[in-house]
Amino acid sequence: MRQEKPQLLDQQNSAKSLIEAALFMSPNPLSMDELMRISSIGSLGLLKKEIETLQQEYSGRGIEVVETPQGWQMQVKQELLPKVANLTPYSDLSEGSKRTLAVVIYKEPIKQSDLVKMQGNKLYVYVKELEKRGLIKSERVGHTKILKVTNEFEKYFGESKESVKERIQTSLEGFSVAPETQQENKVENKIDTHEAKPKKKSKVVTDAVEESKSDVEPLKELSVDDLK
Known part of the structure; x- marks a missing residue:
């Protein structure tokens, strides 16, 4: 019996170490089933x-183990995040990608074609960068894509999606974004076709897209840097 207790202790320490390693390595929260x-x-x-x-064990350190609606994860403590956020692998995101991320957070799920109206053809580069970083995910629907944020962005901001959306709403107060018009819907269909089969836009489509940008000017200038 005396030999079994050290073995049991070793097993428990090994299990705890595996849990710690899993939480450290995983880009997303882990459920109880996954941890088991x-x-x-x-x-x-x-x-x-x-x-x-x-x-x-982590209570006196800069990292904490917390439970989120999606599961358990490790994250930097809230009070320390502002001082180290510039060290994240996302601090070097291009300005266009930061604006794209902010709009996706606020408007998700959002059509990629709607974002093209705000940022032009460079949007495809921004989306590719954000997907590569694991901050957003896309699903093809017809000729366009539907964009949503992933749980990874919560680690970037160190707060919930709902909290970030509230701050975006506050930053947009005083602005009014015009609702979609029939002309915008026509433009969207043409842009969707452009996504499926790349070709040079006609001047009519180009002019219509430029005109539609004025309706989303507040969102166009929004950036994740404004929210941190």
Whole structure:
């Protein structure tokens, strides 16, 4: 029996270390089921106990273990984030990508063709960069794509999506964004066709797109830098 206790302790330490490593490596929150599978812990109660132990160990450090609606994750403590945010791998995002990310956060799900109206053809470069960083995801619907943010962006901001949206709304107060018109819908269909089969735009489409940009000027100038 005396030999079994050290073995049991080693197993528990190993399981806790696996949980810690998984939370550190994962770009997204991990559910209890995922953590049970990774750590090979068969008891939900024991898993919760191990997570609580990790939380206690990190209580005096700059990193914390927190539970989100999507699962458990490690993140920089809120009070420290402003001082280290410039060190994130996203601090070097282009200005266009930052504006694109801010609009997607605020308007998701949003059509890629709608973003083209705001930022022009360079939008495709911005979307590709954001997808590569894991900050947004896209789903093709017809001739266009539907864009949404991923859970990874919450690590970038260090706060919930809802909180970020509220601050975007506050920053836009005083502006009014015009609703879509029939002309914009026609332009969108033409842009969608352009996405599916790239070709030079006609002058009519180009002029219509430029005209539609004035309706979304507040969103066009929005940037994630304004929200941090």
